[in-house]
Each structure stands twice: as C-alpha cells, then as structure tokens.
Amino acid sequence: xxxxxxxxNKLRTTPILTVETESPTVKTFTFKDKECSRAKPGQFLxxxxxxxxxxxxxxxxxxEDGRVSVAxxxxxxxxxxxxxxxxxxxxxxxxxxxxSFTEKHGRILMVGGGTGIAPxxxxxxxxxxxxxxxxxxxxxxxxxxxxxxxxxxxxxxxSSVIATTEDGSYGIRCLATMxxxxxxxxxxxxxVYTCGPEHMLQKVFDLAEKHRIPLEAxxxxxxxxxxxxxxxxxxxxxxxCRDGPVFTANQLREVKGEFGIAKRDFNGRKxxxx
Amino acid sequence: xxxxxxxxxxxxxxxxxxxxxxxxxxxxxxxxxxxxxESIVEGGAGAVVTKSIGxxxxxxYANPTVVQVSCGLINAIGLPNPGIExxxxxxxxxKTALNVPLIVSVYGFSEEEYATVSKxxxxxxxxAVELNVSCPHVKETGSEIGQSLEILSKVVRKxxxxxxxxxxxxxxxxxxNLTDIAEVAAKSGADALTVINTVKxxxxxxxxxxxxxxxxRGGLSGPAIKPIAIRSVYDIxxxxxxxxxxxxxxxxxxxAVEFLLAGxxxxxxxxxIALRGPNVFSAIxxxxxxxxxxxxxxxxxxxxxxSHRR
Numbered sequence: 001x002x003x004x005x006x007x008x009n010k011l012r013t014t015p016i017l018t019v020e021t022e023s024p025t026v027k028t029f030t031f032k033d034k035e036c037s038r039a040k041p042g043q044f045l046x047x048x049x050x051x052x053x054x055x056x057x058x059x060x061x062x063x064e065d066g067r068v069s070v071a072x073x074x075x076x077x078x079x080x081x082x083x084x085x086x087x088x089x090x091x092x093x094x095x096x097x098x099x100s101f102t103e104k105h106g107r108i109l110m111v112g113g114g115t116g117i118a119p120x121x122x123x124x125x126x127x128x129x130x131x132x133x134x135x136x137x138x139x140x141x142x143x144x145x146x147x148x149x150x151x152x153x154x155x156x157x158x159s160s161v162i163a164t165t166e167d168g169s170y171g172i173r174c175l176a177t178m179x180x181x182x183x184x185x186x187x188x189x190x191x192v193y194t195c196g197p198e199h200m201l202q203k204v205f206d207l208a209e210k211h212r213i214p215l216e217a218x219x220x221x222x223x224x225x226x227x228x229x230x231x232x233x234x235x236x237x238x239x240x241c242r243d244g245p246v247f248t249a250n251q252l253r254e255v256k257g258e259f260g261i262a263k264r265d266f267n268g269r270k271x272x273x274x
Numbered sequence: 275x276x277x278x279x280x281x282x283x284x285x286x287x288x289x290x291x292x293x294x295x296x297x298x299x300x301x302x303x304x305x306x307x308x309x310x311x312e313s314i315v316e317g318g319a320g321a322v323v324t325k326s327i328g329x330x331x332x333x334x335y336a337n338p339t340v341v342q343v344s345c346g347l348i349n350a351i352g353l354p355n356p357g358i359e360x361x362x363x364x365x366x367x368x369k370t371a372l373n374v375p376l377i378v379s380v381y382g383f384s385e386e387e388y389a390t391v392s393k394x395x396x397x398x399x400x401x402a403v404e405l406n407v408s409c410p411h412v413k414e415t416g417s418e419i420g421q422s423l424e425i426l427s428k429v430v431r432k433x434x435x436x437x438x439x440x441x442x443x444x445x446x447x448x449x450x451n452l453t454d455i456a457e458v459a460a461k462s463g464a465d466a467l468t469v470i471n472t473v474k475x476x477x478x479x480x481x482x483x484x485x486x487x488x489x490x491r492g493g494l495s496g497p498a499i500k501p502i503a504i505r506s507v508y509d510i511x512x513x514x515x516x517x518x519x520x521x522x523x524x525x526x527x528x529x530a531v532e533f534l535l536a537g538x539x540x541x542x543x544x545x546x547i548a549l550r551g552p553n554v555f556s557a558i559x560x561x562x563x564x565x566x567x568x569x570x571x572x573x574x575x576x577x578x579x580x581s582h583r584r
Contacts, residue, residue, distance in 0.1 A: 004496040004525075006548055009342045013481040046337075050482045054337035090482050094342075225340040227548040230351055231304040231325070237313045239304070266333035268306040268325065269356040 006227050008035040011048060011092045017067065018087055023145045026073045026115060027083055028060065033093045036068040040100035041123035042218055042246045045070070046226050048092030049085070053078035056223040056241075058119040058195070059096060068093075071118045071147065097226045098245045101216050106190030107133040109183075109213075111204050113176050113196025114140060117147045119218055120195055121155075128155045135160045135183070139176025139200070143169035177203040184211045191216070198273055202260030205252055215249040221263055234264060283566050284559060284574050286320075288540050289440040289465035289517055291375040291401055293320035295559045296574055297530065300521055300544035301326055301379035301404060301444070302351070308367045311376075317552025318559050321375040323542065324361075324368075326406045327395065328380075328415075329387045331357035336488040341477045346496020346523065347545055348475045350411040350489035353381060358391045362398040369399035377442065381406040381415050385425075385432040393436045402439050405429065408446035408471035410493040417446040417471070423458045430462035442519065444468035447499075447506050453513045460516040468519040468542065469510055470503045495545040497523045504536050511537025511579050525549060527561020534574065535581040 012033060020028045029047075036045050039059045047070065048054040055078050057070040074083050085091070101123050108131045112120040117138050128134055134156050140146040142165055149170075153161050162179050163171030172179060177200060184207055194204045195218040208215040221233035221240040228242030236255035238244060243251075252259050258270070265271045284295040298321040304310040305324035314322055334354030341348050355361065361378075368376050378395035380403045382388035392403045407426055409416025419425050426443075433441050443464040449455055456467055472493025477486045485491075503522025510518055520538030524530050525546035533541050546554050562574065571577060 003344060004342075004346045004498070004545070004549070006342060011338075011341060011479065011486060013479055048338055048486070050479070050484045052336075053488070054339075092338075092479065092482075092486075224334075224337060224351060225349070225548075227340070228551070229303050229347075229545070229548050230340065230349075231306045231310055232354070234304070234307055234310050237309040239310075264306070265356075267331040267354050267356050269331065269360055 008095055008097070009227055011094050013090050013092045015088050015090055016085060019085070022071060022147055025145065026071055026147060028069050028071050029082070030067055030069045031091065031093070032066045033068050034066050036093060036096050037062045037064070037066045039068070039096035041126055042100035042119050043096040043098050044245060045093055045095030045097065046223070047082070049078055049081050050090065050092065052081040054092070055079065056226065058115070058218070059122060060118040061122055061125070071115050073115045094226065097241055099243070101193055101246050103127050104191040105130040105132070107131070107188060109135050109137070109189045109192045111137045111176055111180065111192065111194040111196070111200070112139070113200045114145070115147065116196030116218070120193055121148050121151060123193060124152065124155050133160070135162070137162045137164070137176050137179060139164040139196070141166045146170055176200060177207070180204065180207050184213070189213050194218070198260050205249065205259070208249060216246050217252060218245045219247060220245065222266065231268070232264060235259065283572060284563055286540055286574060288321070288519070289402065289442070291321065291440065293375060293540060295320040296534070296540040297555045297558055298519065298540055298542045299323055300542035301406065303544040303547055305379075306364070308364060308371050311368055312371055314552050314555070315372055315374050317554065318556030319374065320540070321377060322372065323377040323379050323404055325355050326353050326379040326381045326409065327355045327358050327361050327391060328353065328382060329358060329391055331355065331360065338486055338488060341486045341492070343477060343494070343498070345498035346494050348477050348487065348492040348494050349472065350487045350492035352489060353409060353412050358394045362394060365395060365398035365400055375401040377402045377404050379404045379406050379444070381409060383415050385429045388429050389432045389436045392433045392441070396437055396439045400439070402442055402465070403433070403437065404442040404444050404468055405433060406444055406471070408444050410446060410448060410472055410474045411489055411491055417448060420446050420455065421449045423455060426455060427458050427462045430459055430464055434463035440465035442466045442468055444471055446471045447502055448474045452506055453509050456510040456514055460514040464516055466517045466519055467510060467514070468521055469506045469538075470499070470522050473499050473502060495523070497525065499523050500529060504532055507533055507536040507538050508581070511582060524558070525554070527558045527565060530558050530562055531565055531577070534577050535579070537579040537582065539575075539578050
C-alpha cells in the first residue's frame with residue numbers, strides 16, 4: 001500500500017460565501033465544497049476556524065452547484081470566533097463523515113430540538129414528497145430560538161408542524177416531547193427520527209420503545225480525529241464519528257448505561273451529561 | 275494449553291507474554307475504554323496497548339489535532355488521558371473482559387512518575403507496561419526522555435526496580451544514535467523495544483499561511499514512515515538481543531511480514547484502523563498464515579530476522 005487515502009479527510013480551505021442570522025444565537029454559514037455537497041442527511045463535517053479550533057457540525061443543506069450550509073449556535077470560544085467571521089474569510093473543511101439517516105417513506109415523525117433541527121430539515125427535504133405522512137415536532141426555549149419554522153411549514157402541511165417553546169412565546173408551552181405522548185397513543189408511525197439535546201433524545205427513545213416504533217437518533221460527542229482512531233467520541237463500543245452519528249434504537253439499547261447519562265471529557269474520563 | 279499453542283503457527287511468546295498472533299494494537303488508538311479494546315480484540319488483535327497514561331489527568335490540545343497528508347496522518351493530540359487513579363478501574367475491568375495480554379502505555383515528566391504510574395498499572399492487572407519515551411509533541415516527556423542515553427537509562431532502571439512484570443520501551447526515530455539508545459534501553463532492563471513512534475512532522479495551509487495543527491508540530495504515521503521503521507528495526511536487531519515490536523505504517527500482511535523479516539517478533543497497528551476498521555488485525559493474521567504455509571514455515575518465529583541471513 002503506497003498511499004493513504006481516507007475519503008474526504010484532506011483539509012480544503014474555502015471562503016465563506018454568505019452568513020445569515022437565524023436567531024440571536026444561531027447563524028447559517030454557506031461555502032462551496034464539492035465533497036460535502038454530496039453528503040447525505042445526518043452526516044457531519046469538521047470546520048476549521050484558522051488559528052482557533054476545529055469543530056464538528058451537522059450538515060444543514062447542500063446544493064447541486066457545490067454550496068453547503070451549516071447552522072452554528074454560539075456556545076463557546078470556537079463558535080464565537082466563527083460567528084465573528086464574514087463572507088470571503090477563509091475556513092477549512094474536512095468531511096463529510098459518519099453515517100446518515102435511512103430514508104424511509106412511510107408515516108414519519110421527526111422530533112428536533114434547538115440546532116438539532118438542522119439535519120432533520122435536510123432529511124425532510126429529501127423525503128417529504130415521498131412519505132405517506134410527515135409530522136414534524138420542533139422545540140426551543142423561545143420563539144426567537146425556534147429555527148427554520150418557515151422552511152419546515154413550507155415542506156409539511158401546516159397542520160403537521162407542531163412547535164413548542166419552553167416560555168410559551170410560540171406554539172405550545174412545553175418541551176418538544178410533551179405532545180408526543182398523546183400523538184403516539186392516537187396515531188400510527190413507521191419511523192421516528194430525532195436530533196437535539198440528549199435528554200430529549202432519551203425521552204423520544206423511551207416513547208418510541210413503548211409504542212414499538214423504529215427510531216434513529218443523531219448523537220453528539222467531543223470529536224478530534226473524526227475518522228475513528230482517537231477514541232474521543234466513544235459511547236459503549238461505538239465511535240460516534242464512524243459508527244454514528246446516527247444510531248438505531250437497537251444500538252441505543254446496547255449503550256443504555258451511557259445514552260442520555262454520560263459522555264467523555266477532554267481527558268477521556270466519563271462525566272455526566274449536563 | 276501448551277499443545278494448543280504449539281499447534282498455532284502464529285503464536286508468539288513476547289517477553290513472557292503469550293500472544294495467539296503477533297499483531298498488537300498500537301498505543302494512542304481507541305484505548306480509553308474496555309468496550310473499545312474489546313472491539314479491537316474481536317477484530318483479531320493478539321494484544322492491546324492502551325492510550326498513554328500519566329500521573330495526572332490531561333486534556334490534550336485544541337483541534338485540529340489530526341491532519342491528513344498524502345502518505346499518512348500527522349497528529350498532535352497531546353496525550354489526553356484521565357490519569358492513572360481513574361484509569362485503574364478501566365484496567366481491572368479490561369483484565370476481566372479481555373482474553374489477550376493488556377499492556378498499559380505510560381508517560382511521565384520524571385523517572386519517579388514513570389515508576390509510580392507503571393506500578394499502579396501493574397497492580398491493577400496490566401500484563402506489561404510500555405514506556406512512552408518517544409511522543410514527539412509534548413514537552414518534557416516522551417522523546418525528550420528517549421533522546422538522552424542518560425535520562426532514558428535512569429527511567430528504565432527506576433521502572434524496573436518497582437516492576438516484576440515486563441517493561442517495553444517505545445523508541446523514537448528522531449535521534450542521531452538510535453541503535454545506541456536501543457542498546458542502553460536493553461542494558462537498563464527493557465524486556466522489549468517498540469520501534470518506532472511517529473516521526474516529527476508538520477503541515478501548513480497555503481491559503482491562510484497557518485500551521486494546521488493547533489500545536490503546530492506533530493508526528494507522522496502511516497505508510498510514509500514504514501521504510502524508516504523497517505530500517506530502524508533492522509539496525510536494532512543487529513545490535514541487541516531484546517525482542518523488538520515493529521511499528522510504523524503497517525496496513526496489510528505483507529507489511530507485517532517485512533517487519534518480521536527485519537527482526538520484529540511482533541508488530542503494532544494504529545493508523546491503518548481508519549482505513550480498514552478493527553478487522554484489519556484478522557485480515558493481516560490470515561494473510562500471514564497463508565504466507566507461512568506457502569513458504570513451508572511451521573512457526574512465525576522462524577522468520578524473525580530472516581533477512582539478516584540473506
């Protein structure tokens with residue numbers, strides 16, 4: 001073996017094309033990258049903020065002309081630095097990495113919280129025209145943080161979009177998982193897709209288990225290499241970067257001692273999820 | 275048991291440890307938890323080496339910590355680890371769960387630290403330790419220890435004083451006198467030498483004029499360093515009798531066989547796992563077995579150092 005090639009792992013530098021403000025804490029960054037423009041819903045990329053950090057981000061959308069978008073919430077030093085960047089400034093890209101959601105066409109329920117809505121919107125765009133039914137439950141702390149609601153309402157019929165906010169400033173005042181209990185008692189679904197805070201994922205998982213509905217959830221962990229070597233993102237026997245980030249209910253059952261409970265810190269120690 | 279081992283063409287005895295085959299997981303790869311080590315053993319590894327563990331917890335460096343180049347990977351992860359106190363429970367659990375030798379990689383900032391961590395690892399159940407005196411990207415440990423004959427000798431002797439179990443020493447190629455260093459490690463009591471760690475390297479992005487790794491400097495692994503590692507093994511084999519564990523760019527059975535012919539008794543695999551997953555171990559083992567059969571060789575031990583006699 002004379003060379004060493006891992007698909008799409010070589011760093012490409014590219015200018016930011018556009019920056020759009022989605023909410024007080026979330027911006028969408030768009031750039032051109034041929035390899036990531038072929039990504040499937042659920043996959044992620046590594047974005048290098050030169051001189052600052054490199055962070056994993058779910059892919060929000062791709063265009064045939066090679067444009068790729070990611071939605072980034074300001075949560076720390078790296079995302080703050082990225083938020084201060086403007087069009088024409090240079091970023092680095094590796095990826096796409098990881099597996100993707102399976103694209104089912106039956107009666108579909110999507111449950112997204114916060115920026116976790118991004119990969120689900122990507123998936124919904126792919127499957128909306130083919131599904132028998134598509135219900136989208138989205139949740140956020142406030143109306144201002146409720147992401148992409150216009151785009152989601154344009155994809156699904158308005159009556160199948162259920163918005164929840166923790167302060168009641170829009171939709172129903174509750175957590176995104178609240179409306180599910182009644183809905184799953186009354187309606188039949190063939191598949192649940194979910195992404196967002198892990199406590200929410202765990203609740204959605206429990207409900208799907210109770211109603212015996214297959215589920216896929218996209219998880220988030222600390223990432224370094226993104227190619228399955230360093231072990232930073234492990235959950236049970238799985239590497240989230242390589243074996244995930246999308247996990248089936250069967251796999252989540254296997255890692256019940258960690259799912260919704262613990263993650264690995266920078267030093268590899270298991271710590272409680274905040 | 276003895277008979278079963280003698281029947282096994284691939285079985286090796288490495289400094290007193292029985293390996294069902296000569297492939298080992300290299301340090302730094304996935305070695306935080308019992309579950310991931312188990313997945314490597316299921317993939318066919320004959321032994322596993324954990325991430326390098328120190329006295330205190332360490333966070334490692336900010337990203338980017340890994341960058342791909344055309345012939346391998348450059349990394350500067352910065353020895354992230356939970357510290358030996360926390361890690362002992364993982365060692366205990368691994369000892370119960372794994373049916374292959376468990377080697378704990380150890381680094382320290384002084385000879386006392388190397389000795390303390392090694393002793394704790396052995397007491398928790400590690401079958402051997404591998405002293406990391408060759409990490410190229412953390413100051414005052416790793417290669418800064420392993421490039422000085424005097425300091426290296428002190429560290430190995432100190433660890434040997436407190437350890438009854440085998441002590442492996444992982445060497446860096448980035449020295450002017452590798453065979454002298456190997457000889458000193460051997461004379462100081464090393465039970466095996468792992469040859470080689472990553473090679474000092476760096477990557478710069480032309481558009482931003484920035485070094486890509488947050489630590490700027492890192493270590494190169496993968497196919498690029500295989501010929502360097504083979505020469506290192508070959509040279510050391512001529513100088514010392516201590517068993518050698520070959521490491522550097524091994525991705526298939528032919529690479530592995532080349533290291534054995536150069537003088538390695540066992541080999542370690544790391545970077546290739548990103549290409550072929552944990553099953554890279556069984557793929558290499560199968561290929562080696564076919565090679566040995568084809569050559570009419572009854573035991574893998576017979577080809578160790580064979581190229582020196584050609």
